[in-house]
Amino acid sequence: MKRNVQFNRQRRLSRGSMPDMDRAEEKSNGSKSPTRNGAKSPTRNGDLKRPDYDRTDTAASGWATENEDEKPKEKELSESEKKRQTFITRAIWTFVMIAIFFGSMFAGHIYVIIIVTAVQIISFKEVIAIANVPSRARSLRFTKTLNWYFLGTTMYFLYGESVIYYFKHIVLIDRVLLPFATHHRFISFMLYVMGFVFFVTSLQKGHYRFQFTQFAWTHMALYLIVVQAHFIMNNIFEGMIWFFLPVSLVITNDIFAYICGITFGRTQLIKLSPKKTVEGFVGAWICTILIGFALTNVLMRYKYFICPVNDLGANIFTGLECVPNPVFIAHTYTIPFVPPTWTMLPTTVNISPMQFHILFMATFASLIAPFGGFFASGLKRTFNIKDFGDSIPGHGGMTDRMDCQFIMGFFAFMYYQSFIAVYKASVGSVIETAILALTAEEQMEVVKGLAKHLYNQGAVGAKIPEYLNENLVNLLAKRR
Numbered sequence: 373m374k375r376n377v378q379f380n381r382q383r384r385l386s387r388g389s390m391p392d393m394d395r396a397e398e399k400s401n402g403s404k405s406p407t408r409n410g411a412k413s414p415t416r417n418g419d420l421k422r423p424d425y426d427r428t429d430t431a432a433s434g435w436a437t438e439n440e441d442e443k444p445k446e447k448e449l450s451e452s453e454k455k456r457q458t459f460i461t462r463a464i465w466t467f468v469m470i471a472i473f474f475g476s477m478f479a480g481h482i483y484v485i486i487i488v489t490a491v492q493i494i495s496f497k498e499v500i501a502i503a504n505v506p507s508r509a510r511s512l513r514f515t516k517t518l519n520w521y522f523l524g525t526t527m528y529f530l531y532g533e534s535v536i537y538y539f540k541h542i543v544l545i546d547r548v549l550l551p552f553a554t555h556h557r558f559i560s561f562m563l564y565v566m567g568f569v570f571f572v573t574s575l576q577k578g579h580y581r582f583q584f585t586q587f588a589w590t591h592m593a594l595y596l597i598v599v600q601a602h603f604i605m606n607n608i609f610e611g612m613i614w615f616f617l618p619v620s621l622v623i624t625n626d627i628f629a630y631i632c633g634i635t636f637g638r639t640q641l642i643k644l645s646p647k648k649t650v651e652g653f654v655g656a657w658i659c660t661i662l663i664g665f666a667l668t669n670v671l672m673r674y675k676y677f678i679c680p681v682n683d684l685g686a687n688i689f690t691g692l693e694c695v696p697n698p699v700f701i702a703h704t705y706t707i708p709f710v711p712p713t714w715t716m717l718p719t720t721v722n723i724s725p726m727q728f729h730i731l732f733m734a735t736f737a738s739l740i741a742p743f744g745g746f747f748a749s750g751l752k753r754t755f756n757i758k759d760f761g762d763s764i765p766g767h768g769g770m771t772d773r774m775d776c777q778f779i780m781g782f783f784a785f786m787y788y789q790s791f792i793a794v795y796k797a798s799v800g801s802v803i804e805t806a807i808l809a810l811t812a813e814e815q816m817e818v819v820k821g822l823a824k825h826l827y828n829q830g831a832v833g834a835k836i837p838e839y840l841n842e843n844l845v846n847l848l849a850k851r852r
Contacts, residue, residue: 462766469764477616478688481608481681484615488608489527492601494770496523498761499593502751505582512583514574519590521567526594529560530602538609538681540800544807554808597771597778604781610788613677617668617730618784621737622776624663629656629742644749648742657738664734668726672700699725699792729792733784741780748775816844 476483500519536543536553543553552559575583607614633652641648671677678700679692686692702724711717748771752758759768767773806815823837 458766465764465766473619477612480685480687481612482684484608484612485605488601488604491770491774492527492598493523494763495597495760495774496593498763498769498771499597500590502755502757502760503585503589512574512576512579514570515583515586518567518571518574519586521570522564522590522594523598525560525563525567526598528563529557530598531605532556532560534602534605534609538606538800540798540804544800544803550807600778600782603785604778607781607785607788609681610785610793611678611680613668613671614784614788615781616671616677617664617733618737618780619777620667621660621664621734622741622780625656625660625734625738625742626776628659628663629653632656632659642746644746644753648746653738653742657735660738661731661734664730664737665727668730672724672726697792697794699729729787733787736783736787737776737780740783741776744776744779748772820844 472487476487504515532552533556536556540553543549571583571587604615607618629648629652631652632655633647633649636655637649637652639650640646641650641653674691675693675696676686676688676691678696679694681692682694683690683692702722704720704722706720707718710719748760752760760771761769763770764773806818810818820837820840823832823840826832827834827837
């Protein structure tokens with residue numbers, strides 16, 4: 373009996389090296405095999421302990437090995453490493469975008485226009501792609517072609533409208549550009565009609581629903597992206613401040629909504645974005661107004677920001693010259709109530725009207741513009757996607773970053789045209805009226821009248837009116 377007990381002990385101590393024989397021995401003796409819960413080996417007196425080296429056994433023996441203990445740690449380390457790499461990528465591209473934004477803005481208006489153009493093309497591509505069915509798009513050769521054709525036609529129309537409006541004095545006096553300028557809208561309409569006819573002739577049986585869905589989706593993308601980006605373009609022509617301020621207000625609101633939300637946010641704002649809170653929404657509104665007030669006070673001091681574009685070659689170093697809009701000139705306002713003397717508050721305040729306008733713009737950026745982001749969130753949930761694309765590493769698609777900017781830029785243009793713009797005759801508008809509304813003889817009379825007026829003012833010598841009178845009279849005689 374003692375021999376059997378001693379033999380069993382020796383066999384149990386050598387279990388790590390001979391697992392199969394050990395199991396056979398236990399079966400023959402009717403004993404239980406050890407398990408992961410740390411069950412003790414069956415002995416007569418129960419005081420025998422397993423050696424430490426026995427815990428490095430393989431998985432076949434049922435004991436947890438050292439490699440198995442390290443596996444969760446390695447997995448956890450890989451996840452943290454992945455998050456760290458994502459954070460680094462996101463941070464690097466954030467600084468890259470900031471550098472591109474400020475670099476283009478200081479380099480000149482034309483570079484900002486190029487950036488806006490690239491943004492709207494990339495955003496259009498991303499929005500079109502989420503509703504596309506690759507298998508059907510491959511079988512229908514002209515689906516993508518029509519999408520890009522309508523994009524080109526729309527951009528031709530909108531860009532042409534802006535160039536003609538802001539650069540009449542250049543376009544209307546050029547022999548080559550004059551026909552395109554005077555018939556621009558008709559040309560744009562005919563280009564669209566050609567695309568419409570091509571779409572109808574490309575309809576194929578069995579694909580009607582898909583093709584009409586793509587047609588409607590394309591037009592929605594054109595309206596939500598390209599048309600709104602057109603008004604952002606016009607903001608640039610009106611003055612860099614009308615582009616920079618709306619963009620900055622949206623970014624500021626987004627940052628402080630996140631900070632306020634994680635700091636004291638408790639109440640969910642909207643189900644489309646579960647992480648948005650009412651506290652973060654209101655806190656970001658207050659912070660955006662304060663930042664907007666301070667930023668406007670700085671930008672108003674530089675004509676490069678407040679002057680409309682009259683030279684596309686201008687930059688931050690050359691600057692621009694203009695008569696400032698009255699909205700940027702400080703006025704003295706009387707406080708509507710008389711404060712008590714013990715408060716030492718002034719009865720008047722010297723402030724520019726722009727500081728009042730920025731309150732409305734900051735409010736829109738805080739309370740309305742975020743709904744552009746909510747709209748984009750609902751669209752992504754509809755198609756069960758996380759991002760619109762991967763155009764910006766670490767940030768998703770371009771549309772994910774611009775969802776609030778489009779509607780904000782649209783609002784800034786409408787607000788400027790309604791409450792701030794000063795409407796007066798310009799050189800371009802006078803030339804446009806003379807060319808489109810007057811005959812050649814009447815235009816000559818205008819030229820002679822202007823020459824005589826300039827001579828009377830001492831701006832030109834007597835030879836210019838005399839030369840014009842002699843030559844224009846001869847030209848009129850020949851025409852008759």
